[in-house]
Amino acid sequence: MAKILCVLYPDPKTGYPPKYARDEIPVIRSYPDGQAVPTPTGTLGFKPGELVGCVSGELGLRPYLEAHGHELIVLSDKDGASSEFDRHLPDADVVISQPFWPAYLTEERIAKAKNLKLALTAGIGSDHVDLKAAAARGITVAEETFSNSISVAEHVVMTALSLVRNYLPSHEVSNRGGWNIADCVSRSYDIEGMNFGTIAAGRIGLAVLRRMKPFDVHLHYTQRHRLPSDIERELNLTFHETPEALVKVCDIVNLQLPLYPSTVNMFDEKMIALMKRGAYLINTARGALCDRDAVVRALESGQLAGYGGDVWFPQPAPADHPWRTMPNQGMTPHISGSSLSAQARYAAGTLEILQDFLEGRPIRPEYLIIDRGNLAGTGAASYKLA
Template identity: 30%
Template structure:
């Protein structure tokens, strides 16, 4: 190869490198798809916004309200965490380019899926992501209630004597009977954890688990929920909210439980008739309750349930961990990207 050919080859390489660099710049400057989301205390926390901003331009709900006319034609996806954005007919009608509503979490009872689908818009959620954190909070509530951890903490803060009070006597979890109502993914993970405490595990489910699955966690199936209620020291609710499970636990069911038993709810507040629960606690029909979910959420500060020393009420924080929330947001992004790229999203919810 002579000098002229060498120089020409160098020029060709240089030209290709320039074209490649220009192409990269063009990709970087290409406008990202716009999504509507609430970034801040009532939606997706700011610390997770960067997970989204790699792929999307975020239009905060406050900005959308202020500049609605300029932004309605840009939004292609909505990210809903909790009930931060109300996806109603008016909003759907105003967003002609909307392709997907992605919910952070499993429960989509706050979304009108048939209505959303009628606009040609898909609905996705983030199943499996929340399983471990929710199972953990169930065990945490059971332990905290049985061993009176909240009362013990309060004693440390405000005690007037050095001696522990008789009222702080708790109950052993090890060896006790746990009844799980709803042995889906999360319920099964609860059973695995309870097995580590040598608990006797009963469960009631629409569909019985396989014999192999039952043996793996030492669980015994109760065809009728009544049998589970009568035998359990702790009753944990892990069902989805549906018309069939709304107020699943009412006065009749509470009356079947042992006077020494504890009700634990990590599903949805409406699964329990709160008025019936309040009455059962006032009349000592059951010993205690530990709730991650209520209606409304949070409860008003003067709600009677908050006045009972034997009741623990959390503000629906079962999935409220750094690790779970990060994966939740990342899964929301994956679903949105797939939909906007014309692919089938991995977690579409169909009715």
């Protein structure tokens, strides 16, 4: 019997289950690159479209796990040495956590987790796990690659349009009963003709570029591995050797790169100063890619016309985090990859990985980050251990 420790965000304040806005969601059978969607065996423990990413939703895992004699502990209290998470961690065989409500598996916590064999991300992005420490201990790290990539890409497009068109302040004018057209449009522009650039063009970054092309923008990108020439021609992409070269020419810059030591605070005062005055910065990757206070200062000075995204550091962000109140921002809690549509896929993928792991079958290579002490699968292409 295995003990599975699952950390999920709290239930809705209005109660669980919520009243759903729709009766069904579209069925997605494969991802844009041809990768199959999750294929767990047996019956799902939820109906697609239900809220399963919160504590009461339990990712729909309980029916399978209890039927096979495993113990499932689901909680949201994850921070501090006296948390429920830390109390259960020492004898947990599997830890499941979401990027939206991450249980940070630090080197110190991994040292205490003597039984830990699998660190599983429900979603994509495993930087809340100390990958070097996990590799040294032989802990498998996995995530549901591509499960919510399109969800995040859609959020980026929404954020870009909201910032450039000054939608959020204008919506508030309407809510307050006003009709201040001049005030609203004094910061509103068309996105058509702008230069849009993404730093990293992996699954999410490329999906963003594809969705931005119909807006008749000029598309730019930079990343370690250049895209195939046929994709560059298809999207009329301009490749830049460095992020610094890209930000100098783009009106909108989208961050889609992983977080590792060399990218922490990549967008600091110096990098932001290279950007066009009045550029927009969008970050749905990781909050720590940006220097918190440098972003605030850039918005206050007008160097940035807007900043939008849904990632913070730490998560959840404290109530006094300055990104909540800085001007010309379009911040949300970390929701881009946790739509009900995305939850159906990453919950099914979590079940698939658990079934393979607990029943002694290999985990799909595209789901692997660390395997047998080394970066593997998606991890080898996306992460560094130093």
